[in-house]
Amino acid sequence: MSKPTILVIDDEIRSQEALRRVLCDEFLVFTASGAEAAETLLEQERVEAILCDQRMPGETGVAFLKRARERWPETVRIIISGYTDSEDIIAGVNEAGIFQYVTKPWEPETLLEIVREASRLFRLQSENHAASLEIKLDSKSLGRVVADKRKSLKSRFGFDRLLCCDASPLKGAIDLARRIARYDIPVLITGESGTGKELLARALHYNSHRGEKPFVVENCGALPDTLLESELFGTKRGAFTGAMEDRIGLFEQASGGTIFLDEIGDTSPAFQVKLLRVLQEGEIRPLGARGPRKIDVRVIAATNHDLEKDVAEGRFRRDLYYRLAGLRLHVPPLRDRPMDLPLIAQRLVEQAAKSFGKKIGAIAPETLARLQDYDWPGNVREMQNEISRMVALADGPELGPDLLSEPVREKRLATQFGFASIQLPEAQGALKDHVERLEERLIAESLRRHRHNISRAAEELGLSRVGLRAKLQRYGLERLN
Known part of the structure; x- marks a missing residue:
């Protein structure tokens, strides 16, 4: 794991070297003899704490740290001084947000403990974005806040939150994930949208040795x-037009923890090259930075693509695939898990009832049968929306079939038409209306499966692109695109 970065500012070289000797075993120490050199270093490096001498030629330490506070507010600021002027101390606390005021001569062990505490506070702030040095929380209080937050997250995102029965096709993936969670290897999670890939990724993180560190997500x-x-x-500030300040990337924010790269199959070949280098070298280079920075993170990636097929067809780099797929876990769609549906539905009802302040404890048997009969193309996410809607509309303690939305109420047709399970409405009304509704559903299903690619859907349906677009407009399906 990379050392925390500390910046020492002192116009005396001997003082710089003395501080470096005390700190270098535990910290990466940069030194500067004045404000200009210090600002240059702050622009290039992610500095956790500044140790600044108060009396320097041209500008006092408090004055410099006041300016540093405006540009780098997350960096913890420490003043070192051989003077004990009360006005300096008051100005340092009130104007520059000083964490500690250290008097000379300092004791090495005392100074080292202060810098450790400053580094710890910096990292606690990074993990708990709602808390900062500006709200005057001491490190013990902030530590309790973050510890409570971690405990809550671990209970919310454990493997037990992934509901399945013994006969479920998901159980094998969960059992395998439990076994490898503590090992620091990359994981690739595959599955359709809405199946719960992120939940599985969080369970892996919070049940690993990195569970006390951040879990960071990027789509x-x-x-x-x-x-x-x-x-x-x-x-870095000035890297491009509009970059008015330094921005810490998610890889650094996840330091010591896990970064979850969702929809990795949608990345471009150019980006795949850059990500591959990061995974190979274990370092990143912020835009505009002069040099790389070491990172210590576990990478979990997810996709709803068939990446092996994409690799074979040249749409995804083979070397990156093998870097990401140290272990591959597949989350099956909900339609392949009918045995799990009662468990999931009941959990969703309980969550929605609690959220809406309602007392609803049961799902009518007929309602549950209709839920199990439906294919759930949007998987658990779609079911969550459906049940939330039902709970919101319910007047009694039980969810009856009358609360189901129209697509779920419709009967399922057992015949398979090549690629989808088709559902038809009740056998009432004009044939033309039924045909149009069936055509609309076929088009919608084809678009979903081909991830809204007009050309592929048109080819499958035997239509021209122009013809398919006309039908999309006719049925009001442009929104799917």
């Missing part, structure tokens, strides 16, 4: 390359 498919690089690797 790689939601951002263009430049923004994705900025989010993951960080940026």
Whole structure:
């Protein structure tokens, strides 16, 4: 694990060297003889704490730290001085947000303990974004806040939150995840959208030795390359137009913990090259930075793509695939887990009832049968929306079938038409209306399966792109695209 970075500012070289000797075993120590050199270092490095001499030529330590507070507010600030002027001390606390005021001559062990505490406070602040040096929490209080938060997260995201019975196809994946959670190897989780891939990733993290450290999430498919690089690797002030301050990337924010890269299959070939280098070298280079920085994180990636097929067809780098897939876990869709549905449905009812302040404890047998009969193309996420809607509409203690939305109430047709389980409405009304509704559903299912790729869906349905677009407009399905 990389050492915490400390910046020592003193115009006397002998003082710099004395401080370096005391701190270098536990910290990466940078030194500067004045404000200008210090600012240059702060722009280039992620500094956890500054030790600044009060009396320097040209500018006092308090004045410099006051300016540093405005640009780098997360960095913990310490003043070292041979003077005990009360006005300096008051100004340091009130204007520069000083963490500690250390008087000369200092004791090595005392100074070392102060810097350890400053580094600890910096990291606690990073983990608990709601708390900062500005709200005057001491490190013990902040430590309790973060410890309570970690305990709550571990209970919320344990393996027990992944509901399944012994006969479930998910049980094998969960059992395997339990066995490898404590080992520091990369994991690739595959499965359709809404199946619970992130829940499995969180369970892996909170049941590992990294469970006391941050768990950071990034959806790689939601951002263009430049923004994705900025989010993951960080940026230095002035790296591009609009970069007005340093930005710590998610890889550094996850230091010691886990980073979860969702939708990794949607990344571009250019970004895949950069990510591969990060995983190979164990270091990142923020945009605009002069040099790399070491990182210590576990990487868990997820995708709803068939990455092996993408690798074979040249859409995903083979070497990156093997870097990510140290272990592969598959989360099956809900339609393949009908035995788990009663457990999941009951849990969702309890959560929704608690959220809405309602007393609902049961699902009617007919309602449960309809839920089990439905294919759930949106998986658990869709079921959660359905049950939340039912609980919100319910007037009594039981959820009856009348509360189901129309798609779930409709009967399932057993015949399989090549790629989807088709559902038809009750046999009432004009044939033309039924045909149009069936056509609408076929188009929607094809689009979902091909991830809204017009060309592939049109080819499968035997339509031209123009013809498919016309039908999308006719049925109001443009929103799916």
